[in-house]
Amino acid sequence: EAGSEDIDILPNGLAFISSGLKYPGLKSFAPDKPGEIFLLDLNEDNARAVELRISRGFDLASFNPHGISTYVD
Numbered sequence: 001e002a003g004s005e006d007i008d009i010l011p012n013g014l015a016f017i018s019s020g021l022k023y024p025g026l027k028s029f030a031p032d033k034p035g036e037i038f039l040l041d042l043n044e045d046n047a048r049a050v051e052l053r054i055s056r057g058f059d060l061a062s063f064n065p066h067g068i069s070t071y072v073d
Contacts, residue, residue, distance in 0.1 A: 004038075006067045013043040018065035035063040 005021040020035030022028050038049040054060055 005065060008068050008070045009042065010070060010072065013041060015040040015042055016068055016070060017049060018068040020064065021066050022064050034060045035065040037065065037068070 005018045007015055007017045009015045017038040017040060018035065019038060020030070020033060022035075037052045037054070039052055040047050040049045054063070
């Protein structure tokens with residue numbers, strides 16, 4: 001509904017997707033909905049994005065993700 005803003009794909013085929021960017025002057029289809037992070041396993045034949053649960057205590061109401069990156073150790 002809000003579209004994805006960015007995606008980062010790990011070497012093992014897992015993809016993290018940020019969604020819900022709200023930008024001044026840009027139409028928002030869900031203005032009252034906070035941003036989200038999704039996980040997509042590209043190894044699956046019928047891959048579907050799954051919304052990740054964000055920890056309690058995080059200010060979800062103001063979550064407005066712009067980009068995403070991962071660090072692999």
